[in-house]
């Protein structure tokens with residue numbers, strides 16, 4: 001059956017090239033974990049998981065055990081990290097699907113240990129990554145409170161401390177002051193871990209911003225000074241969006257940032273179509289809920305099959321344009337749940353069925369996730385992840 005025309009085109013070749021570019025930018029300092037949580041930032045885990053694996057990813061990062069199980073169904077080989085840990089009752093799935101959970105609380109270790117014992121797992125056979133809270137106060141154990149957790153990794157435990165991770169929460173601040181303080185806290189934690197006789201393989205620190213800011217060398221030094229290898233965890237950059245830095249870099253930008261901005265390619269395009277023949281409306285007509293737009297002269301308007309239930313933010317109404325026939329067509333009136341109206345008075349020849357670009361390029365014009373975010377007061381991550389599940393994802 002023909003579907004309602006509101007879809008995403010997912011360029012998996014661009015994704016593969018982005019992964020490879022980021023791998024080069026991180027080399028030789030770090031291996032990359034491809035972050036594909038939240039349905040690959042709305043881009044479709046089913047399409048993007050296998051694509052990053054084709055590009056060479058040996059690690060995938062997702063939020064939950066559910067997401068990890070789904071990722072495993074598409075990607076039999078790579079390691080899969082569940083960043084949000086395992087909830088009570090999820091231990092058996094972790095073991096069955098060879099998922100690597102992040103841990104920072106005793107109850108998480110209890111759940112995993114019991115599941116591993118039920119499965120008859122050998123000592124040290126279930127790898128976990130320990131999250132350290134180095135200042136974000138979100139998840140993770142503080143360096144001061146680690147002793148009891150570390151004591152759980154005995155030689156007879158089925159659990160193995162394979163990695164240590166932390167999240168840099170201000171790597172997009174180019175002055176690097178917060179990050180420096182976090183690395184200092186991390187050193188304390190790592191010293192305690194090695195003093196406890198544990199030797200994890202991986203230090204997993206830093207997302208897209210840290211990578212493109214060129215922090216890999218410094219972080220790799222931190223890792224090496226405790227006998228570990230560095231892993232970086234880019235998400236947003238994989239999908240072709242270079243993070244913005246605020247405050248910006250003083251003087252010259254890092255070469256990695258310039259290379260990312262010049263080289264990363266957008267993976268997603270969001271499209272719809274003009275639903276009906278263009279409608280002529282007279283001066284004085286109002287458009288949409290509550291008549292927030294009033295025509296001051298005769299206009300030609302087109303109905304588009306996309307609304308806020310598709311993830312088109314309601315705040316865009318009267319403040320944004322979509323692309324029709326390579327030109328900008330302003331959204332007039334409020335965005336409805338399933339529909340939007342655009343002004344095509346200045347665009348000749350618009351017909352029912354014409355392709356409309358909500359996010360992406362058409363002719364010489366481009367609309368980015370950052371453009372959406374700037375208009376609605378959010379960030380590209382939220383623009384991507386709010387695109388509705390009913391919007392079909394098509395590989396191109």
Ligand SMILES: *Cc1c(COP(=O)(O)O)cnc(C)c1O
Pocket residue numbers: 035037083167206207208209233234235236237
């Ligand atoms: C989402 C996430 C990332 C990826 O962040 P980006 O800014 O999208 O690169 C990395 N690490 C953790 C722990 C995350 O939750």
